[in-house]
Amino acid sequence: MTTVEAAAGQGPPGTTAEEDGRVVEDSVADGELFTLIFDRYGEQVHAYLARRVGPDVAEDLTAETFFIAFRQRSRFDSHVGVVRAWLFGIATNLLRRHRRTETRRWRAMAKLPPPEIYGELEERAATQLTAQASRPRLAAALARLAPRDREAFLLVAFGDLTYDEAAKALGIAHGTVCSRIARARRRIRESLDHTDPRSVQ
Amino acid sequence: MNEFDMVRTAFPPEPDGLRRDVAATTRNELQAMGRKATNRRRQPIGRVKVGLALTACGALVALGLLGLPLLSSGEGAAQHPGVIGVVPDGHTATADQVLVSAAVRQEQQATPSGKYFRTRWLETIRATRVGRPASNLERRRITETWVPAQAGAAAWLGLVDLGLRPARPSLDKLPPDNGGDPAFPEGRSTSWTVAEINALPTDVVQLRTRLLAGLEQPAEADRYVFQAAARLLFETPASPQLRGAALRVLAAIPGIQMRTGVSDPIGRKGTEFALSTAGPANQPGRASIIIDTSAGTLLSSTYDAKVKASSSVLLEAGWTDRLPQKPSTAVR
Numbered sequence: 001m002t003t004v005e006a007a008a009g010q011g012p013p014g015t016t017a018e019e020d021g022r023v024v025e026d027s028v029a030d031g032e033l034f035t036l037i038f039d040r041y042g043e044q045v046h047a048y049l050a051r052r053v054g055p056d057v058a059e060d061l062t063a064e065t066f067f068i069a070f071r072q073r074s075r076f077d078s079h080v081g082v083v084r085a086w087l088f089g090i091a092t093n094l095l096r097r098h099r100r101t102e103t104r105r106w107r108a109m110a111k112l113p114p115p116e117i118y119g120e121l122e123e124r125a126a127t128q129l130t131a132q133a134s135r136p137r138l139a140a141a142l143a144r145l146a147p148r149d150r151e152a153f154l155l156v157a158f159g160d161l162t163y164d165e166a167a168k169a170l171g172i173a174h175g176t177v178c179s180r181i182a183r184a185r186r187r188i189r190e191s192l193d194h195t196d197p198r199s200v201q
Numbered sequence: 202m203n204e205f206d207m208v209r210t211a212f213p214p215e216p217d218g219l220r221r222d223v224a225a226t227t228r229n230e231l232q233a234m235g236r237k238a239t240n241r242r243r244q245p246i247g248r249v250k251v252g253l254a255l256t257a258c259g260a261l262v263a264l265g266l267l268g269l270p271l272l273s274s275g276e277g278a279a280q281h282p283g284v285i286g287v288v289p290d291g292h293t294a295t296a297d298q299v300l301v302s303a304a305v306r307q308e309q310q311a312t313p314s315g316k317y318f319r320t321r322w323l324e325t326i327r328a329t330r331v332g333r334p335a336s337n338l339e340r341r342r343i344t345e346t347w348v349p350a351q352a353g354a355a356a357w358l359g360l361v362d363l364g365l366r367p368a369r370p371s372l373d374k375l376p377p378d379n380g381g382d383p384a385f386p387e388g389r390s391t392s393w394t395v396a397e398i399n400a401l402p403t404d405v406v407q408l409r410t411r412l413l414a415g416l417e418q419p420a421e422a423d424r425y426v427f428q429a430a431a432r433l434l435f436e437t438p439a440s441p442q443l444r445g446a447a448l449r450v451l452a453a454i455p456g457i458q459m460r461t462g463v464s465d466p467i468g469r470k471g472t473e474f475a476l477s478t479a480g481p482a483n484q485p486g487r488a489s490i491i492i493d494t495s496a497g498t499l500l501s502s503t504y505d506a507k508v509k510a511s512s513s514v515l516l517e518a519g520w521t522d523r524l525p526q527k528p529s530t531a532v533r
Contacts, residue, residue, distance in 0.1 A: 031235030038231050046219040055215050062219060063227040067360070070234055109212075135211040142208070157205045158212075185204040192207075 021078025028074045038066050045091050051158045053101050065091045081168040088159045089169030092151050099147055106143035110136045134192055141191035145184050152177050153184035296459040296474060315520025317347040318438035323514040323532055325466060347525040348438055357525035372527045398437050403446040423454050427476045431490050465491045465501035466512045
């Protein structure tokens, strides 16, 4: 757990977390500045949501995320966290209302056949191939995870947050995030190691 | 390859990103919200919401019980500036008399109770300019606030947009601020928490001073206080004593005009209390609240300036034992 597994929350090139924080804080006085935050992170938030609940639901939730963020912008404290993680926290909260949609989606993916692989088997692509071949098992494992473990894991996997940012996004202690993610990783690893077909469904 | 990379690789981002038209709609909406918020601040209102709000609870009920029915009297008002109505025995009533009488009645009310203080609003704002030549669109949305009576319980904010986007209700739990004290929902109100509202002084002078805290332009003090006191009265679960004090603060503001037979934005008739400022601020404007004196409820609050106008129409307000739920799209 010492290495942070994901690249620290990256904004688009040329922006820094400090600059984001200033924009949000300045937007309390000048509300229209907040559109900059949408310009910077709208796509990223949508991509994260779409990977969890599909692109259609994600569209609505993206808009809701930014509307809620706008209304709560005066509460954002740049000393406590970065804007990107704050947005992902709001998005994750909204996703809790779509837990069934998400679980259904993972179950459906678990039933899809592994994607056919075209092209050459270069060494670099080999690991990707393994991952894609494992897709049904991974999807089944994600569907079975406790929702809290899954959201912590996916904030890092899909949201590219650090453990620390994920903790702040979820409003929980760093240690709690670590144990939730560790549990999620263990279950995912077990689902791949197991040959028991019941674990794959 | 660790578990993160496995999952990332197995489930790559959707090839199609956020659709351009959806992104544009969301961005426009944010921009309109931002513009509205900025203009609100540029008025002397500061942190105070432009759209004042009113509740069926307490204060306005008191107006209905005054025994001072506000009869229409256009001519009277013209002949006697400040005179707004004539009571049946021939006495005239001025805005300040009506408000002070309301304060007296208000202070005698029992403290209402329930699990949540709920308000339901229709908000309209003329903000979005579209097409060429540009024309204004009116954006409408329903907002509901659920402020818990119990300290430490969560507040909720319900929204459903009736405007450019298709209606999709939402209900969001609001994180408690200040160590467990439920935050008063933003978007419909104030930076005050319930505990801060409870701690506001009920002495008129002290309350006015507190409402003025943070005001940078002393010349705008009266309008600032008008907005703040009205908001306190009608948007918040204030105690009867505090409502009484807020009404007295309102009554003490010089130049409040009263007008009968005024229609609110959805066509309901009521009595209007208004304050105009031609002041030095960059945008002179007029803030008003409309009350249904027969039912004793507050109908709407409106802010008119040259540049734009916004209004908040109160559809329902009061204490409830119901649990928070997503708002319906009904306008009434």
